[in-house]
Amino acid sequence: MSFNFLSIFWALPLIFLPVLIHLFNRLRHRKLPWAAMMFLRMANRKSTRYARLRQWLVLLFRVLALLMLLMMLGDPAAGGWASSLFSGKPDVVVVLLDRSPSMEGRPGEASRLELARTNIIKEIKSLGDGVRVMVLDPTTGHLQPADDVKALGNLMSGGVNDTAADIPAQMETVLEWFEAENRGRGEVWIGSDLQASNWESSKERWKRMTGAFEELPQKVRVRVLAVNDPLGQNGSVRINEVLILGAGDAAELQLEVEVQREGEMASDVSAVVYLGAENRTVELDMVVEGSLHTQFVKLPLKDALHAGWGWVELPSDDNARDNRAYFVYGNPGLMSAGVVSETDYPGRFLQMAAAPDPANTNQVALLLDPTQTKPGDWAKHAMVLWQGALPTGKEAEGLLKYTESGGVLVCFPGDTDSDAKLAGLSWGPKNDFRNAQGRPFPSWREMVAAQGEKQDHLGPRVQTWEESEGPLARTEEGFSLPLDSLYFAQWRSVEGDDGTVLASVSHDSDPGSPAEPFLVRKIYGKGQIIFCGSSPEDGWSSLNYSIVLPIMLQRLLAEGAVSGSGRFSENRMRTAGVGEWPPGSWESVGVKQGESRDFNTEAGVFRQGEQLVAVNRSTGEDNSAPLKKDAAMAKFSGMPVTLFEVKSKGSPGDRERIWKWFLGLMALALLVEGFLILPKGADERVVINRSTTGKVSSEANV
Amino acid sequence: MVGNIVGHHKSPYRGSSVEFAEYRKYVPGDDPRLLDWRVLARTDRYFIREFEADTNLRCYIVVDCSASMAFGEKGTRKFDYARKIAATLSYMLSHQGDAVGLQLFDNGVASDIPPRRNPLHLKHIFDTLAKAKTQKETGLVQELHQFAERIRQRALVIIISDCFCDVDELLNCFEHLHFQKHDFALFHLLDPLELDLDLDRPIRFQDMEGSDVLLAEPEIIREPYLEAVREYLVKIHEGCNKHNADYRRVSTDQPYDAILADFLVDREMLAKGRA
Numbered sequence: 001m002s003f004n005f006l007s008i009f010w011a012l013p014l015i016f017l018p019v020l021i022h023l024f025n026r027l028r029h030r031k032l033p034w035a036a037m038m039f040l041r042m043a044n045r046k047s048t049r050y051a052r053l054r055q056w057l058v059l060l061f062r063v064l065a066l067l068m069l070l071m072m073l074g075d076p077a078a079g080g081w082a083s084s085l086f087s088g089k090p091d092v093v094v095v096l097l098d099r100s101p102s103m104e105g106r107p108g109e110a111s112r113l114e115l116a117r118t119n120i121i122k123e124i125k126s127l128g129d130g131v132r133v134m135v136l137d138p139t140t141g142h143l144q145p146a147d148d149v150k151a152l153g154n155l156m157s158g159g160v161n162d163t164a165a166d167i168p169a170q171m172e173t174v175l176e177w178f179e180a181e182n183r184g185r186g187e188v189w190i191g192s193d194l195q196a197s198n199w200e201s202s203k204e205r206w207k208r209m210t211g212a213f214e215e216l217p218q219k220v221r222v223r224v225l226a227v228n229d230p231l232g233q234n235g236s237v238r239i240n241e242v243l244i245l246g247a248g249d250a251a252e253l254q255l256e257v258e259v260q261r262e263g264e265m266a267s268d269v270s271a272v273v274y275l276g277a278e279n280r281t282v283e284l285d286m287v288v289e290g291s292l293h294t295q296f297v298k299l300p301l302k303d304a305l306h307a308g309w310g311w312v313e314l315p316s317d318d319n320a321r322d323n324r325a326y327f328v329y330g331n332p333g334l335m336s337a338g339v340v341s342e343t344d345y346p347g348r349f350l351q352m353a354a355a356p357d358p359a360n361t362n363q364v365a366l367l368l369d370p371t372q373t374k375p376g377d378w379a380k381h382a383m384v385l386w387q388g389a390l391p392t393g394k395e396a397e398g399l400l401k402y403t404e405s406g407g408v409l410v411c412f413p414g415d416t417d418s419d420a421k422l423a424g425l426s427w428g429p430k431n432d433f434r435n436a437q438g439r440p441f442p443s444w445r446e447m448v449a450a451q452g453e454k455q456d457h458l459g460p461r462v463q464t465w466e467e468s469e470g471p472l473a474r475t476e477e478g479f480s481l482p483l484d485s486l487y488f489a490q491w492r493s494v495e496g497d498d499g500t501v502l503a504s505v506s507h508d509s510d511p512g513s514p515a516e517p518f519l520v521r522k523i524y525g526k527g528q529i530i531f532c533g534s535s536p537e538d539g540w541s542s543l544n545y546s547i548v549l550p551i552m553l554q555r556l557l558a559e560g561a562v563s564g565s566g567r568f569s570e571n572r573m574r575t576a577g578v579g580e581w582p583p584g585s586w587e588s589v590g591v592k593q594g595e596s597r598d599f600n601t602e603a604g605v606f607r608q609g610e611q612l613v614a615v616n617r618s619t620g621e622d623n624s625a626p627l628k629k630d631a632a633m634a635k636f637s638g639m640p641v642t643l644f645e646v647k648s649k650g651s652p653g654d655r656e657r658i659w660k661w662f663l664g665l666m667a668l669a670l671l672v673e674g675f676l677i678l679p680k681g682a683d684e685r686v687v688i689n690r691s692t693t694g695k696v697s698s699e700a701n702v
Numbered sequence: 703m704v705g706n707i708v709g710h711h712k713s714p715y716r717g718s719s720v721e722f723a724e725y726r727k728y729v730p731g732d733d734p735r736l737l738d739w740r741v742l743a744r745t746d747r748y749f750i751r752e753f754e755a756d757t758n759l760r761c762y763i764v765v766d767c768s769a770s771m772a773f774g775e776k777g778t779r780k781f782d783y784a785r786k787i788a789a790t791l792s793y794m795l796s797h798q799g800d801a802v803g804l805q806l807f808d809n810g811v812a813s814d815i816p817p818r819r820n821p822l823h824l825k826h827i828f829d830t831l832a833k834a835k836t837q838k839e840t841g842l843v844q845e846l847h848q849f850a851e852r853i854r855q856r857a858l859v860i861i862i863s864d865c866f867c868d869v870d871e872l873l874n875c876f877e878h879l880h881f882q883k884h885d886f887a888l889f890h891l892l893d894p895l896e897l898d899l900d901l902d903r904p905i906r907f908q909d910m911e912g913s914d915v916l917l918a919e920p921e922i923i924r925e926p927y928l929e930a931v932r933e934y935l936v937k938i939h940e941g942c943n944k945h946n947a948d949y950r951r952v953s954t955d956q957p958y959d960a961i962l963a964d965f966l967v968d969r970e971m972l973a974k975g976r977a
Contacts, residue, residue, distance in 0.1 A: 029904035029917060035770035035780075035866055036896045037909040039934065040916055043927035051922045688897045688932055689951070 003074035006089065011070060018062035054676055061673035068666035072659045090221070091184030092132040094174050095120055095146075097156060098192035099138060100165040101617045102624060104321035105193070107229035115227045115646050116191030117156050123189075125149055132183060136170055138163070139577075139601050143177050160321055161601040163577030164618035167192065168201040168209065175212055178220060186220045194228045194627040197620020199635060210638045222636050224643040228626045233265040235314045236322035236622040239614075240294070242329045242573070244301065253329055255297045257312055259288050260622050270315060273297060276590045276605065277308025284312070309589055309605040309612050322622060326605050326614040327573065335561045337365040337553070338373075338381040342388030342414040346544075349536045350385045350412070353550040354557055363557060370395050378402035382560035385553070387535055388414030390422045404525030408560035410553070412535045413492035421496070423524050425531050428493035433459035443538035444487035444545075460488045462518055465503035470521065471530070471552040471559075472502055481551060487542040491534040494520040499531070530556065572613045576603055584608045725749045759800035759858055760817045763788045764849065765831070766863030767808040768840025769910045773864075773893055774954060780891040783954045784862040785831045787889055790962055791860060796824040804830055807845040808837030817857070839911055843867055846875035850882050859886035864896075866911075869934055873941035880945035887948035887965070890938065894955045897931065899924050948972075 003009070034040065097120070103113040110118070124133055133146040135155040146152035167190065174188055192198065213220050241256040259269060271284040278301075286295055297312075307330025314323040337354035341347030347367050355365035366381075370391065375398030378384055384399065386409060391399055400423060403409050413427050420426065432440035433447065441447045447458045462483040465472045474480050483503060491505070499522035504515035518533040536544035543549045577600060588597040589605040589612070597604045599615055606613045633643050728737060728748035736750045765788050771781040788804065795802045801817030804827045813830050815823075842863060849859075859879060865872055865888075879886050895901070901920040908915055935951065942949035948968070952961050 026904050026919075029906050031906045031908055032775070032901075033773065033910045034907040035773035035864065035893070035910050036931070037907065037912070037914055037916070038866065039927050039930040040907055040918065040923070041914075042930040043923040044916060044918055046926035046930070051925070055919075055922060688928060688935065 003071070003076050005073065005075045008070060008074040015063050015066040015070060017066065018059050022059055058673055058676045061669045061676065065666050065669035065673065068662045068669060072662035072666065076658050076662065089127055089131060090187040091130075091218075092134065092181075092186045093124065093127070094134045094136060094143065094177070094186065094188045095124075095152075095156070096136050096138075096167070096170050096174065096188065096190045096192075098165040098167070098190070098195075098198060099158065099160050099163075100193075100195065100198055101160055101162055101321035101621045102193050102195045102198075102319065103165075103227070104160040105231045105234060105319035105624075107227075107231055107318070111160075112193045112227040112229075113160055113191075116225055119225055119646060120189055120191055121149065121152060121156065124152060134177070136173060138165060138170055141170075141173050143174070161576070161598075162321070162603040162615070162617040162621075163601050164575075164620055165192065165195075165198040167199045168205055171209055175209060175216075178213070178216055178218070182217055184218055186218055188220060188222045189225065190222065191225045191227065194224075194226050194629075194632050195621070195623075196625050196627050197618070197623060199627055199632065200620070206635050207637075210636055213639055220639065222639055222641040224632060224641065226626075226629065226632065226643055226645045228645060229647055230263060231318040231624070232263050234262040234318045234322070234624070235265045235269060235288070236260045236262075236319075236624075237271065237312050237314050237325045238616065238619070238622055239312060239325045239327040239573070242327045244329055245298070251301045253299045253301050255299070255312065255327065257284075257286075257295050257297055257325075258622075259286060259293045259295070259314070260624075261288050261291050261293070262624050263318070265317060272313045273299065273310060274313065275299065275308060275310040277310070278302060307610075307612070309614060311590075311605075322617065324603070325616055326603055328605060328612040328614040330612065334362050334364055335557055336381045337363070337383040337385060337557050337560075338368045338378065339365055339385045340368050340370050340387065341385075341412075342416065346387045346412065346535050346537050349544050350387060350553070353536070354383065354385065354553045356550060356554075363554065373398075375401065378407065379405065381407070383408040383410065383553070383557045385410050385412070387412040389416040389418035390420035390426065392418075392420045396420070396422060400524065403527040403529055406526035406560070408528055408530070408556045410530040410532060410556060412532050413540075414535065423522055423529050424498040425494060425496040425520065425522060425529065427531075428495045430490060430492050432490045433488065441489045444489045444540070444542045445538060447487050447489060457485075458487070460491065460505040460507050460516070462486055462503050463506045463515065465519070466500075470502055471555045472519065472548075473555075481548050482546060483548055485542075486546055486548065488534050488540070489538075490540045491516075491518070493517065494531045494533055498522060499529075502530075505533070527560070574613055574615050575618045576601060576615050578618065586613070724752050726752060759795065760803075760855060761791070761795050761800055761858040761860065762803045762805055762817065762849075762853065763791055764805040764807060764846070764859060764861045764863075765834070766840060766842050766861075766865075767806050767812050767834055767836050768842065768864075768866070769836050769838050770840070770864055770866045771891070772836040773896070773910060775893060775895045777894075778954045780864055780893060780954055781834075781836050783891055783952070783958060784889070785834065786958050787862055787962060788860075789828055789831050790958070792824060792827045794966075796821070802827065805845075805849060806830065806834050807840065807842050809839040809841040811845060811848075812837070840867065843871045843875055846872075847878055850875065850878040850884070853882075853884070856883050856885070859884050860889065861886065862889040862891065864891050865938060869937045869941070872938070873945075876941055876945040876947055880947070885946075888938075888942055888950065889961075889965075890935075890949065890951045892951065892953055894953050897953060899927050 097113070097116060099113065103111065103116070105112050108115075124131070133152055134143040135146055135152065136143050137155075139161070144155055146155050171188070178186055236259070238258045238260075239255055240258050241254075243254040245252045245254050253275075255273070257271070259271075261267075265288075267288050269286045269288050271286060273282040273284050274280070275282070282299060284297060286293065301308075307328075309326065309328040311324050311326045313325075317323065337351075339347050339350045339354065341350065351365040351367055355361070355363040358364045365385075368384075375394065378398055379402055384402065384407060386399070390396070390411065399409055403423075409422075411422065413430070415430070417430070418427065434440050435450065441450070441459075444459075451458055465481075465483050467474050467480055472481055472483065488505065494517045499517075499520040501517045501519070502521050503517075503519040505518045506515040507513050516533070517531075520531045522529045522531075532543075534541035534543060536549055538544065581599060586599050586606040586608045588595065588599075589607045591597060591604070597606070599606045599613070603616050604614075606615065629643055629645065633641050725738070725741075726749065728750050732750055736752075738749050738751045741747065741749045765784050767781070771784060772779055774780060774782070792802045792804065796819065799819060801819045802824070803817035804813060804815040805811065806813035813834065815827055815830060842865075846861070853859075876886070876888075899920055904917065904919050906915060906917050939949050939951070941947075948965070950961065950965060952958075
């Protein structure tokens with residue numbers, strides 16, 4: 001509910017007029033000499049609580065009657081989603097419009113985006129002049145002013161794009177704007193279908209953000225227009241994996257196609273696969289059972305065209321935006337690792353661990369001489385392995401620059417002691433494990449031999465490591481890497497408390513001793529620096545024997561390839577609006593002449609030279625499960641928030657003038673007041689006869 | 703009525719009037735002239751014929767002079783009304799040959815005029831009533847007790863008061879008067895405002911007989927006030943009936959002549975009923 005004539009509430013104190021009159025009346029009492037004081041005293045003692053309460057109730061209903069009159073004069077209106085009692089007109093309204101693919105869904109004739117847009121514009125029109133309206137462009141993250149309704153319409157006229165709507169991030173942008181611009185009482189209007197993935201973020205992030213909103217000098221209210229009517233029938237398609245099987249004439253393209261169903265969508269689906277490079281269409285019949293269906297599709301490829309692009313498309317339904325999934329295929333580019341080592345053996349071993357089969361994979365590892373390597377050459381490698389004393393001078397500068405731009409640098413200790421530091425981390429003194437006679441074991445193999453029949457693990461042991469993510473994470477099948485079976489004859493501790501410990505070693509023989517960091521990661525710019533506490537040599541550790549090191553290095557190599565902005569991969573499957581694009585001029589593929597798409601916000605296939613990239617909407621957009629109303633409101637805990645669910649039939653923006661309600665309420669208040677002050681009936685009243693003689697009556701009337 | 707001279711009122715004693723009273727058995731010592739010879743002849747039994755004796759009336763008019771009697775918000779003060787009743791009754795009684803006395807009570811006996819029959823005495827009563835003033839406090843109950851003890855002969859006692867005192871103590875006084883075989887009547891004077899508390903805005907009530915002050919809203923306390931007044935009036939009325947007193951509640955907005963006319967007619971009827 002809101003009021004069109006809000007200034008009438010300046011007269012709000014007038015509603016207390018009856019109370020003032022009452023108090024004034026008490027003050028101007030008159031004096032009266034009185035003879036029958038004995039009865040007055042008795043009456044004063046006996047005057048019931050009800051009599052006193054009734055007096056205050058009469059005043060209350062008089063006040064209420066005046067309040068209702070005032071509200072009636074304020075020309076109240078109700079029913080609009082943006083209205084609320086006494087909220088009045090905000091000074092500034094910031095509009096966030098969810099333009100994610102799910103907003104293209106049409107639960108009725110209009111799409112969710114159109115419903116949200118129409119209602120927001122309608123409400124802003126009803127606010128009238130004096131309200132500053134800002135519209136957030138989710139692509140650029142800039143807030144643009146809408147000086148009038150026409151400008152607002154233009155700013156909101158864009159359609160749906162293929163990026164996920166990161167509502168928390170957009171709210172943070174709005175927060176920054178409010179922090180910079182103290183523009184009085186503000187409101188944030190969010191038009192969204194409450195798709196859970198768009199609102200997902202950590203509780204801490206939401207809490208931090210809402211807390212910051214609360215600390216703003218001005219009051220900011222959130223209004224959510226939820227256009228979350230379910231769709232009648234909808235299917236979405238996605239390509240999970242693209243593989244080329246075989247070679248030559250027997251080459252086949254294998255697509256892992258995933259289809260999700262929503263609503264009354266039929267289980268028999270006739271999809272179409274289009275191979276753009278061959279300009280060929282293949283019919284694909286699927287039986288989709290349940291809400292999620294995955295099917296592998298194999299298509300023969302022509303020999304000359306082992307690289308290309310295409311899409312899979314579902315028949316038309318209530319949301320056309322999620323009916324097509326793009327893919328590209330072809331030989332991946334090389335992922336190179338550069339290896340620098342003090343001595344020959346660990347270098348060659350690291351080379352093999354990083355690229356075990358260069359002939360049959362896209363992984364290569366090169367032994368490098370740091371003195372011959374130019375600073376810019378490090379960037380050719382997705383990962384650099386450095387064994388020995390830490391680099392200093394220009395070498396260190398070059399490597400740090402390389403890491404900062406997205407490279408991965410993995411450092412192993414060597415025999416040479418050095419005080420050098422890299423990004424705050426350095427090697428500590430060399431430790432060795434000694435036998436009962438106090439002599440160090442020459443190699444880890446002799447430690448194993450010394451275990452005897454009991455096979456009790458000798459020396460330091462990796463007891464804890466980070467298994468949830470990173471280079472030591474469990475395999476997809478859930479198996480842990482065998483780090484606890486590593487032997488260490490020599491090791492160096494990692495010094496500097498600025499990194500994240502991914503694995504640490506402790507001594508079985510001395511359970512009380514503190515665990516020492518074994519593998520430490522430090523994020524540096526867009527890349528990362530890893531310190532591994534032992535070297536893959538017999539004299540140092542069993543890293544040259546265990547499966548741990550190759551797995552770890554290949555994972556880091558893949559990370560380096562990705563974090564370097566796609567420098568090392570030629571064909572990629574990307575998500576719209578996620579990550580940076582390699583510089584250059586990207587053109588749309590498979591569109592009509594003269595048309596083009598924005599690779600930042602729209603799905604499609606884009607080409608730069610020979611490099612093809614398929615861009616699809618984010619995974620979360622296919623999961624149509626919306627947030628519940630309470631859950632959505634709980635995100636803004638602590639902030640004043642209103643959520644209104646728009647139904648596809650009927651507009652929530654229809655505001656009804658409700659002054660008649662208040663007229664009725666005023667009449668009701670006056671009626672109750674009249675009832676309370678109604679004198680008692682003749683048969684209830686105490687009446688005393690003026691004159692009496694003769695026999696006395698015991699009736700009430702004497 | 704017990705009087706010293708022959709008057710218009712029936713005496714409790716047997717006398718020589720023409721009004722037959724009763725037969726009673728002859729006892730030795732009775733005057734043989736009073737024997738009813740006819741009855742003796744018929745029944746051979748000795749009976750004496752007795753006749754009513756007529757005597758004059760001794761009347762005491764008691765007027766309450768307490769401060770509360772000065773109240774009169776809507777017209778006449780209760781005290782003025784009381785003086786009119788007292789004066790009128792005195793005049794009437796005196797002119798029919800009855801002896802009239804006047805007692806003015808405040809916190810003591812302000813004036814004590816014994817009953818007399820001569821016209822000069824009536825003037826003395828009028829003068830006393832004219833000069834009488836209300837006092838701050840009242841000792842009505844105490845003075846009535848003393849009064850009941852003081853007068854030896856049976857008499858008619860007319861009390862004119864608003865009776866704003868403890869009801870139980872007042873009823874004790876009535877019992878005392880009844881025990882002394884006095885015929886008494888009570889003119890209970892009340893102001894109309896005291897009977898309906900018809901006030902509309904907050905009032906600071908100032909006690910006329912004390913220093914108490916009470917700020918109250920009549921609208922709130924009216925019902926319990928009237929209830930308390932009602933209970934009090936019922937109690938007084940019942941007490942008067944119990945002690946054979948003639949109770950007259952009088953609102954001062956009523957004409958006093960009509961009140962007195964009713965009173966006199968009722969007493970006349972009562973006298974005939976007894977006869």
